Every structure is written in C-alpha cells, then in structure tokens.
Amino acid sequence: MTRLPKKAALITTAVLPFALGATAASAAQITSWDYEVDNSFSDVTFSEGTGTGSVAADGQSVSWGSDDARSSISITDASNPPPLVTNGDMVPGGVFSHDNAVIPASSAALASFNLNSTLTLTAATPDEMAGTSPDPVTISFQSFFTETLNNGDCFEGSASTCDDVFSLANPEFGNLNEAGNFEVTGPNFSIDGTSYSVFLEIVGLNQLSDEQCAVADAPANCIGFLTQEGNNNIFESNFRIETAAASVPEPGSLALLGLGLAGLGVAKRRNK
Known part of the structure; x- marks a missing residue:
C-alpha cells in the first residue's frame, strides 16, 4: 500500500475538507x-x-x-x-x-x-x-x-x-x-x-x-x-x-482547493 509522507499527508488532510466543503456549502434557493x-x-x-x-x-x-x-x-x-x-x-x-x-x-x-x-x-x-x-x-x-x-x-x-x-x-x-x-x-x-x-x-x-x-x-x-x-x-x-x-466558489475557496491538489501532487512525486 502506498503511504504518503507525513507532511504531505497532513497538508492534504487539513486542506481538502475545507476546499471540498466550500463548493458544497451553498444555501438552498428560495422557491x-x-x-x-x-x-x-x-x-x-x-x-x-x-x-x-x-x-x-x-x-x-x-x-x-x-x-x-x-x-x-x-x-x-x-x-x-x-x-x-x-x-x-x-x-x-x-x-x-x-x-x-x-x-x-x-x-x-x-x-x-x-x-x-x-x-x-x-x-x-x-x-x-x-x-x-x-x-x-x-x-x-x-x-x-x-x-x-x-x-x-x-x-x-x-x-x-x-x-x-x-x-x-x-x-x-x-x-x-x-x-x-x-x-x-x-x-x-x-x-x-x-x-x-x-x-x-x-x-x-x-x-x-x-x-x-x-x-x-x-x-x-x-x-x-x-x-x-x-x-x-x-x-x-x-x-x-x-x-x-451564484454557486461558484469564492477565490479563497479556489485557493484552498488548489493547495490541497498541490499537496497530493507533492506526495505522489515523493512516493515515486
């Protein structure tokens, strides 16, 4: 089983829930x-x-x-x-x-x-x-x-x-x-x-x-x-x-998502 370096794993674990949550947390439209x-x-x-x-x-x-x-x-x-x-x-x-x-x-x-x-x-x-x-x-x-x-x-x-x-x-x-x-x-x-x-x-x-x-x-x-x-x-x-x-994530949310993906990329390269 592939293991992530400790630092990369911490970045990914800390950032991804916030980034993904930012795209999903949208109030219901008034009907x-x-x-x-x-x-x-x-x-x-x-x-x-x-x-x-x-x-x-x-x-x-x-x-x-x-x-x-x-x-x-x-x-x-x-x-x-x-x-x-x-x-x-x-x-x-x-x-x-x-x-x-x-x-x-x-x-x-x-x-x-x-x-x-x-x-x-x-x-x-x-x-x-x-x-x-x-x-x-x-x-x-x-x-x-x-x-x-x-x-x-x-x-x-x-x-x-x-x-x-x-x-x-x-x-x-x-x-x-x-x-x-x-x-x-x-x-x-x-x-x-x-x-x-x-x-x-x-x-x-x-x-x-x-x-x-x-x-x-x-x-x-x-x-x-x-x-x-x-x-x-x-x-x-x-x-x-x-x-x-207007459910597009705000710039801050996009930045968090980018950091999370970057953390995954670093972990993958280090594993190789």
Whole structure:
C-alpha cells in the first residue's frame, strides 16, 4: 500500500475538507415567496388652467378638472395574493384605473407622475429559508399624460372622441415581453449566494404608433397606452421573479482547493 509522507499527508488532510466543503456549502434557493405590494403616485404635476388638481394623502389617487367634471387616476394594491414562485408565472401587483371624464379644454390637467410599486418579499419555501426577507424592492414608471381635445379631430387608433394618451419617460429601463406588454426590471438582490431579479409589467402598456407618440409629444416608438373618454379604463400590474444561481466558489475557496491538489501532487512525486 502506498503511504504518503507525513507532511504531505497532513497538508492534504487539513486542506481538502475545507476546499471540498466550500463548493458544497451553498444555501438552498428560495422557491416561493409571500409578498405585499404598496402602490402609490409621486412627483405629480399639472398643466396650467382653471380648476384644480389634487393628490390623495395616501398617494393612491390623483384627480383634476373643473368642479362639474373631473378625471382621475387611481391604483389599488393586490389583496390576498397567491404565492410568488421563483422562475414561475406572473402574480397580481395591483390595478391601475383612469376614470376618463370629458373636462373643459381650459381646465388644468394631469401632466406627469411617477407610479411606484414597492414589493416586500418573505421567503416561504423551502423550510430552511422560510422567513428570510430582503430589503423591499421598488420599481417606478415615470409617466407623462396628454389630455386631448374632444373636438372630433382624433388620431389613428382612437376609440373615443378623443382618447387620452399616457407615455413613459424612461422606456430604456424595460422591454416588451412575450405577451407584448412592457416590463420593467427592478434592482437585483442576493441571498446566500443566489441572485434574484424582480420584473413588473402593466397589461396594455406597449409600443404606440408614430402618430400616437406625436400626440403625446414623445419620440417615435414610444411606450404607452390610450384611454377612452367617458370610460373607467382598467390596467392590471403583475410581478414575477427570476433567479440566477451564484454557486461558484469564492477565490479563497479556489485557493484552498488548489493547495490541497498541490499537496497530493507533492506526495505522489515523493512516493515515486
């Protein structure tokens, strides 16, 4: 039987368990989450004109127009949401609505706003990760609003007389997904060596035609949606989460593994 020199055997015995253990010691990936969503509007501005614009104290609704005719937008948080599965399907985030009334042309109107969705995550499975919670993730849509004239001279694609237009100020922070909806990526976060990314979409938010973008005074190929006059227009927001495993050993672990292998090589040469 081959015997290792005492010194080489000690190096190998001391180093290999740490080196091999470093590659195996990786926390379990979180497979499902409980979550809460807090939606709100911020940085709201209005155009000049008669009447008033107002923002609710909880930041979840904005209204504008005259005393007799007012339009509004509101956002409602998802209630009793289902579990959010890592690398799974979209789950509800909230409901955005535009109650689009015909207001006087001279009225002050909504001009711009940020729609903010803050997601608070708590790991549900596996059991050994349950209760783990990263910092809340906030995703914002910076938006412009165009209150169109209701004079019958409407642009292409307008279903009412005339549709109003929402457009994004920061479309470079997202892309159209497979469903054709615009999706924004939130900041990444890591838990025990695994990186997670949160994505938020608004159903119906997509690329507008050049003429529709021009009406909104936005660049060609802008991202936005139209809302019909005289209707309460509803748009749902949804979340999903993806992960990219980061189980590669750290440089220190690789160095330990290298020392262990080197010790085996020295022992083999000495034995020869």
